Amino acid sequence: MIRDITIGQYYPEYSKIHKLDPRLKIVVTLVYIVSLFLVKDFIGYAIVFASIGLVVAMSKVPIRFILRGLKPIFLIIAFTFTLNMLMTKGTILWSWGFVRITEEGLYNAVFMALRLIFLIIGSSLLTLTTKPIKLTDGIESLLKPFKKMGLPVHELAMMMTIALRFIPTLLEETDKIMKAQQARGADFETGGLIKRAKAMIPLLIPLFVGAFRIAQDLAMAMEARCYHGGEGRTKLNALKFRGRDAAAIIFVVIYLSAVVAERIFV
Amino acid sequence: MGVDGLRYAENDSIIRIEDLVFAYGRENEDAEADSSRARTDATFNAVDRVSIRVERGSFTSVIGRNGSGKSTLAKNINALLLPTGGRAFVAGFDTADETAVWEIRQRVGMVFQNPDNQLVSAVVEDDVAFGPENLGVAPEEIRERIRVSLSAVDMYEHRKMAPHLLSGGQKQRVAIAGVLAMKPEIIIFDEPTAMLDPEGRAEVMDIIKRLHDEKITVVLITHFMEETVTSDRIVIMDCGRVAMEGTPAEIFARSDEIESLGLKLPFVVELSARLRERGVPVPSGLLTEEALSAHLLALNGKARN
Numbered sequence: 237m238i239r240d241i242t243i244g245q246y247y248p249e250y251s252k253i254h255k256l257d258p259r260l261k262i263v264v265t266l267v268y269i270v271s272l273f274l275v276k277d278f279i280g281y282a283i284v285f286a287s288i289g290l291v292v293a294m295s296k297v298p299i300r301f302i303l304r305g306l307k308p309i310f311l312i313i314a315f316t317f318t319l320n321m322l323m324t325k326g327t328i329l330w331s332w333g334f335v336r337i338t339e340e341g342l343y344n345a346v347f348m349a350l351r352l353i354f355l356i357i358g359s360s361l362l363t364l365t366t367k368p369i370k371l372t373d374g375i376e377s378l379l380k381p382f383k384k385m386g387l388p389v390h391e392l393a394m395m396m397t398i399a400l401r402f403i404p405t406l407l408e409e410t411d412k413i414m415k416a417q418q419a420r421g422a423d424f425e426t427g428g429l430i431k432r433a434k435a436m437i438p439l440l441i442p443l444f445v446g447a448f449r450i451a452q453d454l455a456m457a458m459e460a461r462c463y464h465g466g467e468g469r470t471k472l473n474a475l476k477f478r479g480r481d482a483a484a485i486i487f488v489v490i491y492l493s494a495v496v497a498e499r500i501f502v
Numbered sequence: 503m504g505v506d507g508l509r510y511a512e513n514d515s516i517i518r519i520e521d522l523v524f525a526y527g528r529e530n531e532d533a534e535a536d537s538s539r540a541r542t543d544a545t546f547n548a549v550d551r552v553s554i555r556v557e558r559g560s561f562t563s564v565i566g567r568n569g570s571g572k573s574t575l576a577k578n579i580n581a582l583l584l585p586t587g588g589r590a591f592v593a594g595f596d597t598a599d600e601t602a603v604w605e606i607r608q609r610v611g612m613v614f615q616n617p618d619n620q621l622v623s624a625v626v627e628d629d630v631a632f633g634p635e636n637l638g639v640a641p642e643e644i645r646e647r648i649r650v651s652l653s654a655v656d657m658y659e660h661r662k663m664a665p666h667l668l669s670g671g672q673k674q675r676v677a678i679a680g681v682l683a684m685k686p687e688i689i690i691f692d693e694p695t696a697m698l699d700p701e702g703r704a705e706v707m708d709i710i711k712r713l714h715d716e717k718i719t720v721v722l723i724t725h726f727m728e729e730t731v732t733s734d735r736i737v738i739m740d741c742g743r744v745a746m747e748g749t750p751a752e753i754f755a756r757s758d759e760i761e762s763l764g765l766k767l768p769f770v771v772e773l774s775a776r777l778r779e780r781g782v783p784v785p786s787g788l789l790t791e792e793a794l795s796a797h798l799l800a801l802n803g804k805a806r807n
Contacts, residue, residue, distance in 0.1 A: 470634075470641060
């Protein structure tokens with residue numbers, strides 16, 4: 237069962253959004269996040285909602301997958317919502333003791349919560365429609381200009397690629413060690429927090445040793461296959477800018493001008 | 503480049519090892535990890551004055567018990583380890599020549615024991631592309647090499663899969679494809695079947711035989727005698743030295759010596775010997791199950807007539 241886990245939250249599908257250049261998707265996501273902070277009223281959010289809704293529909297990712305991304309930050313949203321609602325001064329709508337809910341507070345609370353929700357939807361759409369490997373390629377390519385400043389871009393990307401490759405292997409290893417320790421009477425499930433943390437030590441030490449062994453083997457195998465850093469290396473899947481990427485840019489430009497225009501004129 | 507002038511005549515041995523000595527812990531620091539596998543003594547010779555020649559296109563098996571130095575010897579062939587003493591000439595290059603190291607490793611592919619720890623990428627085809635990418639091969643050419651080498655190991659239909667979802671034998675075949683994509687002249691298999699189930703073992707051995715048929719020089723490091731029967735030559739190592747060397751027929755005829763080295767005769771050879779003891783006329787040259795059963799069937803036919 238541990239073999240079935242997927243890394244990140246990629247949703248396999250053959251949509252136009254999935255096929256976009258990962259570099260473009262990363263940049264667009266950043267632009268989108270910035271644009272959320274330009275929005276100053278609900279008309280602006282209507283534009284955001286219409287655009288992101290269209291992209292979600294085109295991506296063919298089921299809505300529940302997108303909403304699932306909101307789950308981990310539900311507490312943060314609830315916290316921001318409550319604080320905004322209670323802490324803003326203004327026309328009092330309802331009060332009980334020292335608790336006062338103001339009209340401006342309610343407005344702010346909804347406004348901020350929406351901003352967070354749109355933020356998460358946008359960024360999870362990136363990881364839902366882009367394979368981790370493509371994402372790595374995209375990041376490597378986007379960071380290339382920083383190579384001159386001494387940033388080891390290729391090395392970072394290679395580390396990410398290898399990490400992605402070895403997550404399942406290490407999980408299997410963990411599973412194996414856990415079963416071996418359980419067979420010898422180790423108990424990982426009962427007891428308080430401290431007792432359970434202590435029980436992890438016989439799990440972590442062999443895991444670390446195993447990881448170093450894997451690293452050593454892998455380094456040897458990579459050297460045997462002529463790996464000598466990023467110098468003079470070609471790429472099988474060189475990123476290519478296509479027609480649909482240009483179309484996406486036009487869409488983003490229209491979206492951004494609409495948001496900006498709304499902020500200035502409405 | 504520019505070293506081509508040093509490459510010698512085509513008819514010379516593709517691997518020529520002369521008096522090679524290798525000691526862990528003396529000057530090869532990155533080799534430290536392996537010393538635990540061999541022995542912990544810091545300055546003992548894992549390989550001790552070994553001289554071997556391997557002919558172009560041949561299939562050589564190197565066999566020996568754990569710690570006999572066979573893996574260390576293998577790593578000296580593609581310059582993963584450099585000799586402490588003596589020399590190794592591979593495909594025309596001296597492994598001690600630092601400028602030739604990538605030339606050597608492109609020509610000498612190596613498949614390792616652990617199928618999990620030698621695949622680099624999370625997608626099969628990307629992993630096969632890893633070697634050619636390092637060599638700076640153009641992307642269209644890499645695609646073609648992926649197709650050819652994955653087809654050669656019957657894994658082309660799995661090219662989009664994640665390695666951790668494959669069986670051990672399949673992973674090992676992907677590793678072989680990754681080496682093939684670099685168009686090597688020699689492939690060294692360092693106990694490629696040691697961690698596989700019988701099915702995976704058979705798959706991998708089948709591929710190795712096929713590669714040999716396609717004129718690739720094969721060096722198989724193993725500790726299963728059964729796997730050596732189809733090779734052209736067998737080298738038996740013990741305590742860092744060559745203990746026996748010869749064709750399978752020559753080697754298996756010396757059964758007492760083999761057993762004294764802690765190795766077992768292949769099942770078929772053992773069976774033939776026992777049959778001979780009981781008076782069944784079985785010649786000593788039969789090495790495969792097919793050959794032995796054909797011979798026995800023929801005998802049976804004669805007896806009935």
